[in-house]
Amino acid sequence: MGRLIVISNRVSAPADPGVGTSGGLAMALSAALREYSGVWFGWSGRTAESYTGQLSVERVSGVTVATIDLDESDRQEYYNGYANEVLWPVFHYRTDLAAYERSFDEGYERVNRRFAEAVLPLLEPDDFIWVQDYHLISVARELRRLGVANRIGFFLHIPWPSRRLFTTIPRHHELAAALLDYDLIGFQTRDSCEAFAHYVLETAGGSIDADGVARAFGKAARIGVFPIGIDAADFAEAAASPVAEAQHQRMRESAAGRKMIIGVDRLDYSKGIEERFLAYENLLALHPDLHERVFMLQIATLTREDVSAYQDLRARLDTVSGRINGAYATVDWVPLRYVNRRYRRDELAGFYRAADIGLVTPLRDGMNLVAKEYVAAQDPEDPGVLVLSEFAGAAEQMKAALIVNPMSREDVAEAIRKGLAMPLEERRSRWRELADGVEQRDVTAWRDAFVEALRRPQPASPAQALDPTAAAGRP
Ligand code: ADQ
Numbered sequence: 001m002g003r004l005i006v007i008s009n010r011v012s013a014p015a016d017p018g019v020g021t022s023g024g025l026a027m028a029l030s031a032a033l034r035e036y037s038g039v040w041f042g043w044s045g046r047t048a049e050s051y052t053g054q055l056s057v058e059r060v061s062g063v064t065v066a067t068i069d070l071d072e073s074d075r076q077e078y079y080n081g082y083a084n085e086v087l088w089p090v091f092h093y094r095t096d097l098a099a100y101e102r103s104f105d106e107g108y109e110r111v112n113r114r115f116a117e118a119v120l121p122l123l124e125p126d127d128f129i130w131v132q133d134y135h136l137i138s139v140a141r142e143l144r145r146l147g148v149a150n151r152i153g154f155f156l157h158i159p160w161p162s163r164r165l166f167t168t169i170p171r172h173h174e175l176a177a178a179l180l181d182y183d184l185i186g187f188q189t190r191d192s193c194e195a196f197a198h199y200v201l202e203t204a205g206g207s208i209d210a211d212g213v214a215r216a217f218g219k220a221a222r223i224g225v226f227p228i229g230i231d232a233a234d235f236a237e238a239a240a241s242p243v244a245e246a247q248h249q250r251m252r253e254s255a256a257g258r259k260m261i262i263g264v265d266r267l268d269y270s271k272g273i274e275e276r277f278l279a280y281e282n283l284l285a286l287h288p289d290l291h292e293r294v295f296m297l298q299i300a301t302l303t304r305e306d307v308s309a310y311q312d313l314r315a316r317l318d319t320v321s322g323r324i325n326g327a328y329a330t331v332d333w334v335p336l337r338y339v340n341r342r343y344r345r346d347e348l349a350g351f352y353r354a355a356d357i358g359l360v361t362p363l364r365d366g367m368n369l370v371a372k373e374y375v376a377a378q379d380p381e382d383p384g385v386l387v388l389s390e391f392a393g394a395a396e397q398m399k400a401a402l403i404v405n406p407m408s409r410e411d412v413a414e415a416i417r418k419g420l421a422m423p424l425e426e427r428r429s430r431w432r433e434l435a436d437g438v439e440q441r442d443v444t445a446w447r448d449a450f451v452e453a454l455r456r457p458q459p460a461s462p463a464q465a466l467d468p469t470a471a472a473g474r475p
Pocket of ligand 1: 157158228264265266299300301340341342343344345348365366367368369370371373
């Protein structure tokens with residue numbers, strides 16, 4: 001079998017699983033690449049005075065890691081601009097936050113071309129290429145222009161928006177056409193896959209055949225659903241480690257017998273942190289009996305600090321958390337502990353395990369790995385309760401959670417209350433069902449399903465237009 005070449009915006013070399021502090025995507029990929037002697041290519045995260053295309057190559061834990069530096073206009077136009085001020089907000093249903101500047105489009109296409117040109121010398125004819133996420137939609141088109149005939153797959157970690165939202169992007173046709181230069185396009189959920197199929201049928205005038213092949217713009221790509229998982233065994237091991245146990249004890253002691261609610265997110269408007277604070281405020285207002293008997297720990301790591309929407313959100317969270325504590329705190333009770341620090345994975349596992357409620361309430365999320373980590377870290381004998389947004393991709397799988405509408409303060413407050421009062425037997429049976437799913441549909445299952453689908457030959461015959469739901473077959 002040919003090697004696997006993974007291309008993603010950022011590269012983080014496979015870390016010691018216990019200590020890794022990388023984001024969801026990086027954790028998933030390092031687990032996947034540990035098994036393949038593959039190459040992982042991407043941006044180093046550094047900017048040089050001017051772009052050189054110079055590759056840095058090193059070997060880490062059996063994986064060849066190759067990176068390039070970009071230049072400052074690349075960072076502004078491609079990364080902060082098009083990726084994080086156009087695609088991210090629109091794909092998360094926040095068209096109000098999108099900034100359509102032509103220089104962003106140009107920067108995006110320039111960097112996608114640079115990625116293709118830089119990775120080219122590393123490629124061998126039987127390699128399988130797997131491109132990750134919304135930063136790099138045009139990489140396959142650029143590789144095809146350079147004559148690369150290898151199988152190329154694309155996985156979208158974030159949601160694919162409904163057709164009407166996607167068409168708010170000024171050059172949506174070009175983006176969709178670039179996607180069809182892949183052989184395989186993978187989505188997290190059936191919902192996203194169907195939304196893409198709907199665009200192909202209704203806006204691009206294309207077709208979807210019974211085998212899940214989308215045809216439009218004179219091109220064809222197989223589409224499918226590949227829900228990402230966590231490295232569940234590894235996470236459970238981290239949760240049982242001495243570091244996790246120490247953090248668990250520390251939280252338990254500082255809780256002083258109070259029930260604990262936890263939220264862990266990147267500080268991002270898609271995660272619904274502000275709405276979650278308001279729901280918690282609502283809970284405290286409605287239920288004075290819970291005062292001094294419960295507290296919430298919200299860990300929100302700072303990201304994309306150059307983008308103004310993130311600065312605004314941070315300021316609002318400071319205000320709302322201050323207001324809640326100002327209104328309700330007593331000399332020995334802080335109802336909302338709000339921290340912006342990053343933690344090791346084994347420390348996080350200890351915090352999750354100490355929490356009676358895992359509050360995962362994004363307004364939109366491709367999947368959400370925190371929901372799965374929370375479940376994996378629980379004590380089977382005395383598990384906590386997962387409260388999960390219906391708009392997280394994870395809700396398609398994790399039906400034994402308490403599913404809520406994150407926009408409704410009443411809904412979320414009610415679910416927290418229900419979770420706090422849930423009898424042990426019900427907690428155990430819900431958790432068992434969730435944990436089975438997290439273990440079975442782990443990151444290895446995700447990788448294997450995608451790679452296997454990528455290796456499958458494309459059907460040659462022209463397709464008939466069919467019901468879009470036929471395309472959303474599970475791997
Ligand atoms: P993210 O938006 O980053 O991922 P998520 O899936 O929740 O969201 O992953 C976050 C990861 O970062 C988790 O592994 C979590 O443990 C870690 N993390 C968060 N805060 C941390 C902190 N303070 N310290 C250390 N680690 C922290 C994108 C998509 C998601 C999709 C993933 C994977 O937006 O929808 O699930 O990719 O496909």
